[in-house]
Amino acid sequence: MKTGLITSDTYLNHDTGPGHPEQIARVTVINENFKKLKNKNILWKKPSIITDEIIKDTHDDDYVDLVKNSFPTKGFLSLDGDTIISPGSKNATFDAAGSIIAAIDGVQNKEFKNAFCSVRPPGHHCNQNKAAGFCILNNVAIGAKYLIKKYKYNKIAIIDFDVHHGNGTQDIFYNNKNVLFISTHQYPFYPGTGSEREKGKFNNICNIPLAAGTTSEQYLIAFDFALKKLKEFQPEFILISAGFDGHVADPLAQFKLKTDDYYEITKRILETSKTFSNGKVVSILEGGYDLQALRDSTKRHVDALLEFN
Numbered sequence: 001m002k003t004g005l006i007t008s009d010t011y012l013n014h015d016t017g018p019g020h021p022e023q024i025a026r027v028t029v030i031n032e033n034f035k036k037l038k039n040k041n042i043l044w045k046k047p048s049i050i051t052d053e054i055i056k057d058t059h060d061d062d063y064v065d066l067v068k069n070s071f072p073t074k075g076f077l078s079l080d081g082d083t084i085i086s087p088g089s090k091n092a093t094f095d096a097a098g099s100i101i102a103a104i105d106g107v108q109n110k111e112f113k114n115a116f117c118s119v120r121p122p123g124h125h126c127n128q129n130k131a132a133g134f135c136i137l138n139n140v141a142i143g144a145k146y147l148i149k150k151y152k153y154n155k156i157a158i159i160d161f162d163v164h165h166g167n168g169t170q171d172i173f174y175n176n177k178n179v180l181f182i183s184t185h186q187y188p189f190y191p192g193t194g195s196e197r198e199k200g201k202f203n204n205i206c207n208i209p210l211a212a213g214t215t216s217e218q219y220l221i222a223f224d225f226a227l228k229k230l231k232e233f234q235p236e237f238i239l240i241s242a243g244f245d246g247h248v249a250d251p252l253a254q255f256k257l258k259t260d261d262y263y264e265i266t267k268r269i270l271e272t273s274k275t276f277s278n279g280k281v282v283s284i285l286e287g288g289y290d291l292q293a294l295r296d297s298t299k300r301h302v303d304a305l306l307e308f309n
Helices: 009-013 025-037 061-068 089-108 139-151 167-173 216-233 259-277 291-307
Strands: 003-006 042-045 114-117 156-160 179-186 205-210 237-242 281-285
Touching (some): 003 291, 009 089, 042 089, 089 237, 089 281, 139 281, 167 179, 179 216, 216 259, 259 281, 259 291
Parallel strands (some): 003 042, 003 114, 114 281, 156 179, 156 237, 237 281
């Protein structure tokens, strides 16, 4: 089977202004690289049109209405100190959320084995009712709720290897026994959450905080704790918040991961989970702000997805 690559040109119109790290070029370098490689086992697909009903399973009604009415007709507007929107941000935002729906449906319908969503804006800092950290809707959380509601799954795991803690995702699922949230991240660091003490109502939150300067070897040893938790929970479907800002070249953080580490991390997730999730994995882009590192690391991430087909 193939690996789905879900993307849309609407990301090009999500202008965050000059000098903003969450820039248009992030997705351009990823997509252009995959186009150049011409891998016949990658199936390109556009996002689904996402309904308010699906979004409101995750986000408060008032917040969704606020977001829909916030996009300016010209210029820029801030949803929070870091989260800038412009007129073209609306379609990009709803396509980013729609990408995970298309990816899940594609896996469920056996159109492809697994999928990577190459979209922006990212999502994991956004909770039920607040934009934060470049994130407007929580794409991965929308995906998890969709799996539970539409496909009646009882056990979903979200693995977040972005260098920043996925505080929004944690908030959304803190009291949800159906969702295991695992996060490796630099700590203490933005957004300030993610200590080992934050465990969730059903012991369903697994934070693995790591110090600035964490090397590849140190990270992969720590990641064994994530894999152990995954084995204990035995999820039926896995979603990945794939942030590549732990790379040594990234300007916004201080981990020292290398490009090939993202292949190794992904491979270990797939190998660990194959007996209970049957390879049902959907990944969506979160952070990663050095363009070359992002281009190369996403390729290695997708290499692992392709190998598992």
